[in-house]
Amino acid sequence: MRYIIIGAGAVGGTVGGRLAEAGQEVVLVARGAHAAALKEGGLRLRVPQGELTQRLPVVGGPRELGVLRADDVLVLAVKTQDSEAALGTWGPAPVEGGGTAAERLPLVCAQNGVESQRLALRRFRQVYGVCVWLPSTHVEPGVVSAAGSPLTGILHLGRHPHGTDDTARRIAADLEKAHFEAPVVEDVARWQYAKLLSNLGNALEAVTGGLVGDPRAEALFARVRAEGAAVLDAAGIAHASPGEQRAVRGDKVTLVPLDGVPRGGGSSWQSLSRGAGTIEADYLNGEIVLLGRLHGVPTPLNELLQRLANEFARERKAPGALPVEELVRLADTVSG
Structure with a gap:
Protein backbone atom coordinates (compact mmCIF):
# COMPACT_ATOMS: atom_id res chain seq x y z
CA MET A 1 0.00 0.00 0.00
CA ARG A 2 1.02 3.59 -0.61
CA TYR A 3 0.20 6.07 2.14
CA ILE A 4 -0.80 9.59 1.12
CA ILE A 5 -0.48 11.80 4.20
CA ILE A 6 -2.88 14.71 3.77
CA GLY A 7 -1.44 17.23 6.20
CA ALA A 8 2.21 16.49 6.98
CA GLY A 9 2.31 18.43 10.25
CA ALA A 10 2.98 17.08 13.73
CA VAL A 11 0.84 13.94 13.53
CA GLY A 12 0.92 13.43 9.77
CA GLY A 13 4.64 14.10 9.49
CA THR A 14 5.43 11.70 12.32
CA VAL A 15 3.23 8.91 10.95
CA GLY A 16 4.51 9.44 7.42
CA GLY A 17 8.14 9.63 8.50
CA ARG A 18 7.93 6.52 10.64
CA LEU A 19 6.12 4.55 7.91
CA ALA A 20 8.76 5.57 5.37
CA GLU A 21 11.52 4.57 7.78
CA ALA A 22 9.87 1.14 8.03
CA GLY A 23 9.97 0.74 4.24
CA GLN A 24 6.46 1.85 3.28
CA GLU A 25 5.84 4.06 0.25
CA VAL A 26 4.71 7.49 1.44
CA VAL A 27 3.61 10.73 -0.22
CA LEU A 28 3.36 13.92 1.85
CA VAL A 29 0.74 16.58 1.18
CA ALA A 30 1.69 20.03 2.43
CA ARG A 31 1.55 23.69 1.46
CA GLY A 32 3.35 26.98 1.91
CA ALA A 33 6.70 27.26 3.66
CA HIS A 34 6.38 23.75 5.08
CA ALA A 35 5.97 22.24 1.60
CA ALA A 36 8.93 24.24 0.30
CA ALA A 37 11.14 23.06 3.17
CA LEU A 38 10.07 19.43 2.70
CA LYS A 39 10.91 19.58 -0.99
CA GLU A 40 14.25 21.27 -0.43
CA GLY A 41 15.62 19.43 2.59
CA GLY A 42 13.33 16.47 3.14
CA LEU A 43 11.26 15.70 6.22
CA ARG A 44 13.41 16.12 9.32
CA LEU A 45 11.87 13.90 11.97
CA ARG A 46 13.41 14.37 15.41
CA VAL A 47 12.90 11.33 17.64
CA PRO A 48 14.76 9.86 20.65
CA GLN A 49 16.95 7.86 18.26
CA GLY A 50 18.18 11.08 16.63
CA GLU A 51 17.14 13.14 13.61
CA LEU A 52 15.88 11.12 10.65
CA THR A 53 15.71 12.77 7.25
CA GLN A 54 13.24 11.29 4.77
CA ARG A 55 13.26 12.60 1.21
CA LEU A 56 9.72 11.83 0.13
CA PRO A 57 7.46 13.00 -2.69
CA VAL A 58 5.67 16.19 -1.68
CA VAL A 59 2.52 17.43 -3.41
CA GLY A 60 -0.06 20.12 -2.85
CA GLY A 61 -3.00 18.09 -4.15
CA PRO A 62 -4.13 15.07 -6.16
CA ARG A 63 -3.56 16.65 -9.58
CA GLU A 64 0.19 16.50 -9.00
CA LEU A 65 -0.07 12.73 -8.58
CA GLY A 66 -2.27 12.16 -11.60
CA VAL A 67 -4.51 9.10 -11.35
CA LEU A 68 -4.39 7.60 -7.87
CA ARG A 69 -3.45 3.96 -7.38
CA ALA A 70 -5.92 1.30 -6.32
CA ASP A 71 -3.70 0.45 -3.33
CA ASP A 72 -3.50 4.02 -2.01
CA VAL A 73 -4.52 4.77 1.57
CA LEU A 74 -5.47 8.38 2.31
CA VAL A 75 -4.49 9.51 5.80
CA LEU A 76 -6.31 12.71 6.74
CA ALA A 77 -4.13 14.51 9.30
CA VAL A 78 -5.10 18.16 8.84
CA LYS A 79 -6.76 20.05 11.66
CA THR A 80 -10.51 19.46 11.70
CA GLN A 81 -11.27 23.03 10.57
CA ASP A 82 -9.45 22.17 7.32
CA SER A 83 -11.10 18.78 6.78
CA GLU A 84 -13.98 19.88 4.57
CA ALA A 85 -11.66 21.52 2.05
CA ALA A 86 -9.36 18.49 2.00
CA LEU A 87 -12.24 16.05 1.59
CA GLY A 88 -13.66 18.13 -1.25
CA THR A 89 -10.28 18.13 -2.99
CA TRP A 90 -9.36 14.46 -2.61
CA GLY A 91 -12.78 12.80 -2.82
CA PRO A 92 -13.29 13.36 -6.59
CA ALA A 93 -9.71 12.34 -7.51
CA PRO A 94 -9.73 9.58 -10.17
CA VAL A 95 -8.40 6.12 -9.35
CA GLU A 96 -6.82 3.68 -11.79
CA GLY A 97 -9.38 1.24 -13.11
CA GLY A 98 -12.22 3.73 -12.75
CA GLY A 99 -14.11 5.47 -10.00
CA THR A 100 -12.99 8.10 -7.52
CA ALA A 101 -11.09 8.14 -4.27
CA ALA A 102 -14.33 8.66 -2.37
CA GLU A 103 -15.79 5.54 -3.97
CA ARG A 104 -12.82 3.22 -3.84
CA LEU A 105 -10.07 4.22 -1.41
CA PRO A 106 -9.89 3.95 2.39
CA LEU A 107 -9.72 7.25 4.27
CA VAL A 108 -8.11 7.19 7.71
CA CYS A 109 -8.92 10.17 9.96
CA ALA A 110 -5.87 10.58 12.21
CA GLN A 111 -7.08 13.69 14.02
CA ASN A 112 -8.27 15.02 17.34
CA GLY A 113 -11.99 15.15 17.98
CA VAL A 114 -14.78 13.19 16.34
CA GLU A 115 -16.19 15.47 13.66
CA SER A 116 -13.90 14.76 10.68
CA GLN A 117 -14.97 11.15 10.28
CA ARG A 118 -18.61 12.23 10.26
CA LEU A 119 -17.77 14.78 7.56
CA ALA A 120 -15.83 12.14 5.66
CA LEU A 121 -18.66 9.62 5.71
CA ARG A 122 -20.79 12.02 3.68
CA ARG A 123 -18.30 11.62 0.82
CA PHE A 124 -16.19 8.48 1.36
CA ARG A 125 -17.50 4.92 1.51
CA GLN A 126 -14.60 3.55 3.56
CA VAL A 127 -13.88 5.72 6.59
CA TYR A 128 -11.64 4.74 9.50
CA GLY A 129 -11.28 6.56 12.80
CA VAL A 130 -8.10 6.76 14.84
CA CYS A 131 -7.67 7.64 18.48
CA VAL A 132 -4.41 9.56 18.23
CA TRP A 133 -2.17 9.20 21.27
CA LEU A 134 0.94 10.66 19.67
CA PRO A 135 2.89 13.45 21.42
CA SER A 136 4.44 15.40 18.57
CA THR A 137 5.35 18.95 17.60
CA HIS A 138 5.51 20.98 14.40
CA VAL A 139 6.40 24.67 14.64
CA GLU A 140 9.30 24.93 12.15
CA PRO A 141 8.89 24.34 8.39
CA GLY A 142 10.24 20.96 7.37
CA VAL A 143 10.73 19.75 10.95
CA VAL A 144 8.57 17.47 13.08
CA SER A 145 9.46 16.19 16.56
CA ALA A 146 8.08 13.15 18.38
CA ALA A 147 9.56 12.47 21.81
CA GLY A 148 7.78 9.21 22.69
CA SER A 149 9.81 6.15 23.67
CA PRO A 150 9.97 3.17 23.35
CA LEU A 151 6.91 3.63 21.16
CA THR A 152 6.29 6.80 19.19
CA GLY A 153 2.55 6.57 19.83
CA ILE A 154 -0.55 4.43 20.28
CA LEU A 155 -3.15 4.59 17.51
CA HIS A 156 -6.42 2.76 18.14
CA LEU A 157 -7.97 2.10 14.72
CA GLY A 158 -11.39 0.98 13.51
CA ARG A 159 -14.10 1.49 10.94
CA HIS A 160 -16.43 4.44 11.33
CA PRO A 161 -19.04 4.30 12.71
CA HIS A 162 -18.06 0.87 14.08
CA GLY A 163 -16.47 -2.43 13.21
CA THR A 164 -13.20 -3.72 11.79
CA ASP A 165 -12.04 -5.27 8.53
CA ASP A 166 -9.00 -6.59 6.71
CA THR A 167 -8.00 -3.11 5.53
CA ALA A 168 -7.85 -1.86 9.12
CA ARG A 169 -5.75 -4.86 10.10
CA ARG A 170 -3.34 -4.33 7.20
CA ILE A 171 -2.89 -0.66 8.08
CA ALA A 172 -2.38 -1.57 11.73
CA ALA A 173 0.25 -4.15 10.77
CA ASP A 174 2.19 -1.47 8.87
CA LEU A 175 1.94 0.92 11.83
CA GLU A 176 3.14 -1.80 14.21
CA LYS A 177 6.33 -2.08 12.14
CA ALA A 178 6.86 1.68 12.42
CA HIS A 179 7.24 2.29 16.18
CA PHE A 180 3.51 2.43 16.92
CA GLU A 181 1.06 0.24 18.75
CA ALA A 182 -2.11 0.08 16.67
CA PRO A 183 -4.94 -1.87 18.31
CA VAL A 184 -7.78 -2.63 15.88
CA VAL A 185 -11.01 -2.17 17.82
CA GLU A 186 -14.72 -2.47 17.12
CA ASP A 187 -15.51 0.67 19.13
CA VAL A 188 -12.87 3.22 18.16
CA ALA A 189 -15.27 6.07 19.00
CA ARG A 190 -15.20 5.04 22.68
CA TRP A 191 -11.47 5.74 22.71
CA GLN A 192 -11.83 8.95 20.69
CA TYR A 193 -14.37 10.41 23.10
CA ALA A 194 -12.05 9.60 26.00
CA LYS A 195 -9.24 11.41 24.15
CA LEU A 196 -11.65 14.31 23.50
CA LEU A 197 -12.00 14.82 27.25
CA SER A 198 -8.22 15.08 27.53
CA ASN A 199 -8.07 17.48 24.59
CA HIS A 239 -15.92 6.57 26.63
CA ALA A 240 -12.96 4.67 28.01
CA SER A 241 -12.21 5.46 31.64
CA PRO A 242 -8.95 7.10 32.73
CA GLY A 243 -7.98 3.83 34.41
CA GLU A 244 -8.57 1.84 31.24
CA GLN A 245 -6.49 4.32 29.26
CA ARG A 246 -3.64 4.15 31.76
Whole structure:
Protein backbone atom coordinates (compact mmCIF):
# COMPACT_ATOMS: atom_id res chain seq x y z
CA MET A 1 0.00 0.00 0.00
CA ARG A 2 1.02 3.59 -0.61
CA TYR A 3 0.20 6.07 2.14
CA ILE A 4 -0.80 9.59 1.12
CA ILE A 5 -0.48 11.80 4.20
CA ILE A 6 -2.88 14.71 3.77
CA GLY A 7 -1.44 17.23 6.20
CA ALA A 8 2.21 16.49 6.98
CA GLY A 9 2.31 18.43 10.25
CA ALA A 10 2.98 17.08 13.73
CA VAL A 11 0.84 13.94 13.53
CA GLY A 12 0.92 13.43 9.77
CA GLY A 13 4.64 14.10 9.49
CA THR A 14 5.43 11.70 12.32
CA VAL A 15 3.23 8.91 10.95
CA GLY A 16 4.51 9.44 7.42
CA GLY A 17 8.14 9.63 8.50
CA ARG A 18 7.93 6.52 10.64
CA LEU A 19 6.12 4.55 7.91
CA ALA A 20 8.76 5.57 5.37
CA GLU A 21 11.52 4.57 7.78
CA ALA A 22 9.87 1.14 8.03
CA GLY A 23 9.97 0.74 4.24
CA GLN A 24 6.46 1.85 3.28
CA GLU A 25 5.84 4.06 0.25
CA VAL A 26 4.71 7.49 1.44
CA VAL A 27 3.61 10.73 -0.22
CA LEU A 28 3.36 13.92 1.85
CA VAL A 29 0.74 16.58 1.18
CA ALA A 30 1.69 20.03 2.43
CA ARG A 31 1.55 23.69 1.46
CA GLY A 32 3.35 26.98 1.91
CA ALA A 33 6.70 27.26 3.66
CA HIS A 34 6.38 23.75 5.08
CA ALA A 35 5.97 22.24 1.60
CA ALA A 36 8.93 24.24 0.30
CA ALA A 37 11.14 23.06 3.17
CA LEU A 38 10.07 19.43 2.70
CA LYS A 39 10.91 19.58 -0.99
CA GLU A 40 14.25 21.27 -0.43
CA GLY A 41 15.62 19.43 2.59
CA GLY A 42 13.33 16.47 3.14
CA LEU A 43 11.26 15.70 6.22
CA ARG A 44 13.41 16.12 9.32
CA LEU A 45 11.87 13.90 11.97
CA ARG A 46 13.41 14.37 15.41
CA VAL A 47 12.90 11.33 17.64
CA PRO A 48 14.76 9.86 20.65
CA GLN A 49 16.95 7.86 18.26
CA GLY A 50 18.18 11.08 16.63
CA GLU A 51 17.14 13.14 13.61
CA LEU A 52 15.88 11.12 10.65
CA THR A 53 15.71 12.77 7.25
CA GLN A 54 13.24 11.29 4.77
CA ARG A 55 13.26 12.60 1.21
CA LEU A 56 9.72 11.83 0.13
CA PRO A 57 7.46 13.00 -2.69
CA VAL A 58 5.67 16.19 -1.68
CA VAL A 59 2.52 17.43 -3.41
CA GLY A 60 -0.06 20.12 -2.85
CA GLY A 61 -3.00 18.09 -4.15
CA PRO A 62 -4.13 15.07 -6.16
CA ARG A 63 -3.56 16.65 -9.58
CA GLU A 64 0.19 16.50 -9.00
CA LEU A 65 -0.07 12.73 -8.58
CA GLY A 66 -2.27 12.16 -11.60
CA VAL A 67 -4.51 9.10 -11.35
CA LEU A 68 -4.39 7.60 -7.87
CA ARG A 69 -3.45 3.96 -7.38
CA ALA A 70 -5.92 1.30 -6.32
CA ASP A 71 -3.70 0.45 -3.33
CA ASP A 72 -3.50 4.02 -2.01
CA VAL A 73 -4.52 4.77 1.57
CA LEU A 74 -5.47 8.38 2.31
CA VAL A 75 -4.49 9.51 5.80
CA LEU A 76 -6.31 12.71 6.74
CA ALA A 77 -4.13 14.51 9.30
CA VAL A 78 -5.10 18.16 8.84
CA LYS A 79 -6.76 20.05 11.66
CA THR A 80 -10.51 19.46 11.70
CA GLN A 81 -11.27 23.03 10.57
CA ASP A 82 -9.45 22.17 7.32
CA SER A 83 -11.10 18.78 6.78
CA GLU A 84 -13.98 19.88 4.57
CA ALA A 85 -11.66 21.52 2.05
CA ALA A 86 -9.36 18.49 2.00
CA LEU A 87 -12.24 16.05 1.59
CA GLY A 88 -13.66 18.13 -1.25
CA THR A 89 -10.28 18.13 -2.99
CA TRP A 90 -9.36 14.46 -2.61
CA GLY A 91 -12.78 12.80 -2.82
CA PRO A 92 -13.29 13.36 -6.59
CA ALA A 93 -9.71 12.34 -7.51
CA PRO A 94 -9.73 9.58 -10.17
CA VAL A 95 -8.40 6.12 -9.35
CA GLU A 96 -6.82 3.68 -11.79
CA GLY A 97 -9.38 1.24 -13.11
CA GLY A 98 -12.22 3.73 -12.75
CA GLY A 99 -14.11 5.47 -10.00
CA THR A 100 -12.99 8.10 -7.52
CA ALA A 101 -11.09 8.14 -4.27
CA ALA A 102 -14.33 8.66 -2.37
CA GLU A 103 -15.79 5.54 -3.97
CA ARG A 104 -12.82 3.22 -3.84
CA LEU A 105 -10.07 4.22 -1.41
CA PRO A 106 -9.89 3.95 2.39
CA LEU A 107 -9.72 7.25 4.27
CA VAL A 108 -8.11 7.19 7.71
CA CYS A 109 -8.92 10.17 9.96
CA ALA A 110 -5.87 10.58 12.21
CA GLN A 111 -7.08 13.69 14.02
CA ASN A 112 -8.27 15.02 17.34
CA GLY A 113 -11.99 15.15 17.98
CA VAL A 114 -14.78 13.19 16.34
CA GLU A 115 -16.19 15.47 13.66
CA SER A 116 -13.90 14.76 10.68
CA GLN A 117 -14.97 11.15 10.28
CA ARG A 118 -18.61 12.23 10.26
CA LEU A 119 -17.77 14.78 7.56
CA ALA A 120 -15.83 12.14 5.66
CA LEU A 121 -18.66 9.62 5.71
CA ARG A 122 -20.79 12.02 3.68
CA ARG A 123 -18.30 11.62 0.82
CA PHE A 124 -16.19 8.48 1.36
CA ARG A 125 -17.50 4.92 1.51
CA GLN A 126 -14.60 3.55 3.56
CA VAL A 127 -13.88 5.72 6.59
CA TYR A 128 -11.64 4.74 9.50
CA GLY A 129 -11.28 6.56 12.80
CA VAL A 130 -8.10 6.76 14.84
CA CYS A 131 -7.67 7.64 18.48
CA VAL A 132 -4.41 9.56 18.23
CA TRP A 133 -2.17 9.20 21.27
CA LEU A 134 0.94 10.66 19.67
CA PRO A 135 2.89 13.45 21.42
CA SER A 136 4.44 15.40 18.57
CA THR A 137 5.35 18.95 17.60
CA HIS A 138 5.51 20.98 14.40
CA VAL A 139 6.40 24.67 14.64
CA GLU A 140 9.30 24.93 12.15
CA PRO A 141 8.89 24.34 8.39
CA GLY A 142 10.24 20.96 7.37
CA VAL A 143 10.73 19.75 10.95
CA VAL A 144 8.57 17.47 13.08
CA SER A 145 9.46 16.19 16.56
CA ALA A 146 8.08 13.15 18.38
CA ALA A 147 9.56 12.47 21.81
CA GLY A 148 7.78 9.21 22.69
CA SER A 149 9.81 6.15 23.67
CA PRO A 150 9.97 3.17 23.35
CA LEU A 151 6.91 3.63 21.16
CA THR A 152 6.29 6.80 19.19
CA GLY A 153 2.55 6.57 19.83
CA ILE A 154 -0.55 4.43 20.28
CA LEU A 155 -3.15 4.59 17.51
CA HIS A 156 -6.42 2.76 18.14
CA LEU A 157 -7.97 2.10 14.72
CA GLY A 158 -11.39 0.98 13.51
CA ARG A 159 -14.10 1.49 10.94
CA HIS A 160 -16.43 4.44 11.33
CA PRO A 161 -19.04 4.30 12.71
CA HIS A 162 -18.06 0.87 14.08
CA GLY A 163 -16.47 -2.43 13.21
CA THR A 164 -13.20 -3.72 11.79
CA ASP A 165 -12.04 -5.27 8.53
CA ASP A 166 -9.00 -6.59 6.71
CA THR A 167 -8.00 -3.11 5.53
CA ALA A 168 -7.85 -1.86 9.12
CA ARG A 169 -5.75 -4.86 10.10
CA ARG A 170 -3.34 -4.33 7.20
CA ILE A 171 -2.89 -0.66 8.08
CA ALA A 172 -2.38 -1.57 11.73
CA ALA A 173 0.25 -4.15 10.77
CA ASP A 174 2.19 -1.47 8.87
CA LEU A 175 1.94 0.92 11.83
CA GLU A 176 3.14 -1.80 14.21
CA LYS A 177 6.33 -2.08 12.14
CA ALA A 178 6.86 1.68 12.42
CA HIS A 179 7.24 2.29 16.18
CA PHE A 180 3.51 2.43 16.92
CA GLU A 181 1.06 0.24 18.75
CA ALA A 182 -2.11 0.08 16.67
CA PRO A 183 -4.94 -1.87 18.31
CA VAL A 184 -7.78 -2.63 15.88
CA VAL A 185 -11.01 -2.17 17.82
CA GLU A 186 -14.72 -2.47 17.12
CA ASP A 187 -15.51 0.67 19.13
CA VAL A 188 -12.87 3.22 18.16
CA ALA A 189 -15.27 6.07 19.00
CA ARG A 190 -15.20 5.04 22.68
CA TRP A 191 -11.47 5.74 22.71
CA GLN A 192 -11.83 8.95 20.69
CA TYR A 193 -14.37 10.41 23.10
CA ALA A 194 -12.05 9.60 26.00
CA LYS A 195 -9.24 11.41 24.15
CA LEU A 196 -11.65 14.31 23.50
CA LEU A 197 -12.00 14.82 27.25
CA SER A 198 -8.22 15.08 27.53
CA ASN A 199 -8.07 17.48 24.59
CA LEU A 200 -10.42 19.90 26.37
CA GLY A 201 -7.27 21.20 28.05
CA ASN A 202 -5.64 22.14 24.73
CA ALA A 203 -7.24 25.58 24.65
CA LEU A 204 -6.39 26.18 28.30
CA GLU A 205 -2.75 25.34 27.64
CA ALA A 206 -2.69 27.47 24.51
CA VAL A 207 -4.03 30.69 26.01
CA THR A 208 -2.12 30.45 29.32
CA GLY A 209 1.04 28.81 27.97
CA GLY A 210 1.03 25.89 30.39
CA LEU A 211 -1.02 23.23 32.13
CA VAL A 212 0.98 20.40 33.65
CA GLY A 213 2.73 21.41 36.87
CA ASP A 214 0.63 24.50 37.55
CA PRO A 215 -1.88 23.63 40.32
CA ARG A 216 -4.22 26.47 39.32
CA ALA A 217 -4.35 25.35 35.68
CA GLU A 218 -4.70 21.69 36.64
CA ALA A 219 -7.58 22.48 39.00
CA LEU A 220 -9.35 24.46 36.29
CA PHE A 221 -8.80 21.67 33.77
CA ALA A 222 -10.37 19.19 36.19
CA ARG A 223 -13.50 21.38 36.21
CA VAL A 224 -13.49 21.67 32.41
CA ARG A 225 -13.09 17.91 31.99
CA ALA A 226 -15.83 17.16 34.54
CA GLU A 227 -18.16 19.43 32.58
CA GLY A 228 -17.31 17.46 29.42
CA ALA A 229 -17.81 14.09 31.11
CA ALA A 230 -21.23 15.19 32.39
CA VAL A 231 -22.22 16.11 28.83
CA LEU A 232 -21.11 12.77 27.41
CA ASP A 233 -23.00 10.95 30.14
CA ALA A 234 -26.15 12.97 29.43
CA ALA A 235 -25.80 12.17 25.72
CA GLY A 236 -25.33 8.47 26.46
CA ILE A 237 -21.91 8.44 24.77
CA ALA A 238 -19.57 5.74 26.04
CA HIS A 239 -15.92 6.57 26.63
CA ALA A 240 -12.96 4.67 28.01
CA SER A 241 -12.21 5.46 31.64
CA PRO A 242 -8.95 7.10 32.73
CA GLY A 243 -7.98 3.83 34.41
CA GLU A 244 -8.57 1.84 31.24
CA GLN A 245 -6.49 4.32 29.26
CA ARG A 246 -3.64 4.15 31.76
CA ALA A 247 -3.70 0.36 31.66
CA VAL A 248 -3.40 0.34 27.85
CA ARG A 249 -0.72 3.02 27.69
CA GLY A 250 1.38 2.02 30.68
CA ASP A 251 4.92 3.27 30.11
CA LYS A 252 4.89 2.53 26.39
CA VAL A 253 5.06 6.20 25.35
CA THR A 254 7.38 8.05 27.73
CA LEU A 255 8.49 11.51 26.72
CA VAL A 256 12.25 11.85 26.29
CA PRO A 257 13.95 15.28 26.06
CA LEU A 258 15.20 15.78 22.51
CA ASP A 259 18.49 17.57 21.81
CA GLY A 260 17.87 20.99 20.34
CA VAL A 261 14.09 20.74 20.69
CA PRO A 262 12.64 23.19 23.24
CA ARG A 263 9.73 22.04 25.37
CA GLY A 264 6.52 23.13 23.68
CA GLY A 265 2.84 22.43 23.96
CA GLY A 266 0.01 20.53 22.33
CA SER A 267 -1.66 21.00 18.99
CA SER A 268 -3.55 24.19 19.86
CA TRP A 269 -0.45 25.74 21.41
CA GLN A 270 1.42 24.89 18.21
CA SER A 271 -1.25 26.54 16.03
CA LEU A 272 -0.82 29.78 17.97
CA SER A 273 2.97 29.48 17.86
CA ARG A 274 2.89 29.19 14.07
CA GLY A 275 0.42 32.06 13.76
CA ALA A 276 -1.87 29.76 11.77
CA GLY A 277 -4.88 32.06 12.15
CA THR A 278 -7.19 29.15 13.00
CA ILE A 279 -7.45 26.68 15.86
CA GLU A 280 -9.35 23.44 16.49
CA ALA A 281 -11.27 24.58 19.58
CA ASP A 282 -14.63 24.48 17.77
CA TYR A 283 -14.19 20.71 17.42
CA LEU A 284 -12.83 20.03 20.91
CA ASN A 285 -14.41 22.34 23.50
CA GLY A 286 -16.99 23.19 20.83
CA GLU A 287 -18.01 19.53 20.55
CA ILE A 288 -18.89 19.56 24.24
CA VAL A 289 -20.73 22.85 23.83
CA LEU A 290 -22.73 21.41 20.92
CA LEU A 291 -23.65 18.24 22.82
CA GLY A 292 -24.50 20.29 25.90
CA ARG A 293 -26.94 22.39 23.91
CA LEU A 294 -28.47 19.30 22.33
CA HIS A 295 -28.98 17.58 25.69
CA GLY A 296 -29.72 20.51 27.97
CA VAL A 297 -26.46 20.55 29.94
CA PRO A 298 -24.78 23.92 30.65
CA THR A 299 -21.18 24.15 29.46
CA PRO A 300 -19.94 27.61 30.51
CA LEU A 301 -16.29 26.63 30.99
CA ASN A 302 -15.94 24.97 27.60
CA GLU A 303 -17.77 27.89 25.96
CA LEU A 304 -15.27 30.26 27.57
CA LEU A 305 -12.24 28.30 26.36
CA GLN A 306 -13.70 27.92 22.86
CA ARG A 307 -14.26 31.68 22.63
CA LEU A 308 -10.84 32.61 23.98
CA ALA A 309 -8.96 30.13 21.77
CA ASN A 310 -10.71 31.41 18.66
CA GLU A 311 -10.00 35.00 19.68
CA PHE A 312 -6.30 34.21 20.18
CA ALA A 313 -6.08 32.50 16.79
CA ARG A 314 -8.02 35.19 14.93
CA GLU A 315 -5.94 37.98 16.42
CA ARG A 316 -2.73 35.93 16.18
CA LYS A 317 -1.93 36.35 19.82
CA ALA A 318 1.06 34.46 21.17
CA PRO A 319 0.41 31.38 23.28
CA GLY A 320 0.47 32.16 26.97
CA ALA A 321 -0.69 35.76 26.65
CA LEU A 322 -3.43 35.27 29.28
CA PRO A 323 -2.25 34.79 32.89
CA VAL A 324 -3.65 31.68 34.55
CA GLU A 325 -5.09 33.71 37.42
CA GLU A 326 -7.05 35.85 34.96
CA LEU A 327 -8.45 32.76 33.22
CA VAL A 328 -9.47 31.31 36.61
CA ARG A 329 -11.22 34.60 37.43
CA LEU A 330 -13.10 34.50 34.13
CA ALA A 331 -14.03 30.86 34.69
CA ASP A 332 -15.36 31.60 38.17
CA THR A 333 -17.41 34.46 36.73
CA VAL A 334 -19.07 32.46 33.94
CA SER A 335 -19.71 29.40 36.09
CA GLY A 336 -21.31 31.40 38.88
